Amino acid sequence: MTKPRLHIGDKNYSSWSMRPWLALRHAGVAFEEVSHALPELGGKPSFGAISPNAKVPALDLGGGAVVAESLAICEWAAEQQPAIWPKDSTARALARAAAAIMHSGFPNLRNDAPMNIKRRTDASRMTADGLADAAKVDEFWREWLARSGGPFLFGQWSIADAMYGPVVTRFVTYAIPRSADAQAYIDRMWAEPHFAAWVNGAEAETRTLPRSDEA
Numbered sequence: 001m002t003k004p005r006l007h008i009g010d011k012n013y014s015s016w017s018m019r020p021w022l023a024l025r026h027a028g029v030a031f032e033e034v035s036h037a038l039p040e041l042g043g044k045p046s047f048g049a050i051s052p053n054a055k056v057p058a059l060d061l062g063g064g065a066v067v068a069e070s071l072a073i074c075e076w077a078a079e080q081q082p083a084i085w086p087k088d089s090t091a092r093a094l095a096r097a098a099a100a101i102m103h104s105g106f107p108n109l110r111n112d113a114p115m116n117i118k119r120r121t122d123a124s125r126m127t128a129d130g131l132a133d134a135a136k137v138d139e140f141w142r143e144w145l146a147r148s149g150g151p152f153l154f155g156q157w158s159i160a161d162a163m164y165g166p167v168v169t170r171f172v173t174y175a176i177p178r179s180a181d182a183q184a185y186i187d188r189m190w191a192e193p194h195f196a197a198w199v200n201g202a203e204a205e206t207r208t209l210p211r212s213d214e215a
Contacts, residue, residue, distance in 0.1 A: 002062050003030050003032045004029070004031045004061050005031065005033075005034055005060040006020065006032070006057060006058075006059050006060075006073070007050050007051065007058045007059075008056055008057050009036055009038040010035070010037060010038050010205060011201040011202040012115075012117050012203075012207075013038055013116060013209055013212055014056065014057075014115070015110075015169075016055075016057055017070075018115075018162075019071075019074060019163055019166065020057050020074050021033070022194055022195065023073065023074040023084060023162045024077045025194040025197070026162070027077040027081035029077055029080050031059075040209065050066075051066055051068045052068050057070055057073060059073045059076065061076075070163075071099060071100070071159075074099070074163070077159075078159060083156075084157070084158055084159055085159060086154045086155060086156070086158055094147075095160040098140065098163070099159055099160050099162075099163040102160075102163040102167070105133075106134075106136070107133075108127060109134050109167070111130065112125060112130030113125075113126060113130060113134075113173065113174045113176070115169055115173070115212075116173050116212045116213065117169050117199055117202040119213060120173065120175075121173065121174055122174060122175045123174050123175055123177065125174070126176070131176070131177075134176045134177075134178075137164070138178050138179050142179060142181045142182065144160075150188075157192065168186050168189045168190070168195075169199075
């Protein structure tokens with residue numbers, strides 16, 4: 001079987017690309033990585049030839065089968081390696097819910113604090129609503145870690161951690177206020193080898209996006 005091809009955006013900026021990349025790495029799936037430059041502010045993505053929704057990430061499985069959307073790609077990875085969801089059915093349901101919450105929620109945090117792994121600034125640019133979103137994420141992390149006992153959100157590493165990985169980078173980039181428990185989780189995530197590999201890749205990139213680097 002030909003290796004699947006994962007089309008991603010810039011590692012420094014593409015939060016949605018980071019999520020399935022981490023899931024595939026944790027699942028032990030061998031894949032070809034194809035990187036694409038994200039558009040400048042006001043530009044339209046030109047990814048129509050890559051994926052059905054003209055966006056990245058997209059996982060090309062060959063034979064005309066292309067999986068769009070981060071969470072769907074993560075689920076495909078779990079089909080190859082079920083251990084990237086918790087084994088216990090209750091924990092698994094909670095982890096799936098956590099992933100879905102991230103997939104559809106926290107719009108103000110996303111808008112106020114776009115992912116930019118290399119940048120170091122502060123939270124002064126954020127709105128009250130953006131900070132409220134961040135505080136809710138912190139609350140969720142504490143709740144899930146307390147229930148599971150850690151070290152990751154639902155015990156061992158899972159897709160839920162992949163979904164919140166870009167938010168981990170946002171807390172660091174923008175020095176967003178957080179609890180001691182959230183900081184400990186951020187430290188564990190930052191030290192995790194696959195997460196660290198993505199960060200190293202982001203730091204090696206030279207392209208800049210003024211809309212993210214200067215705003």
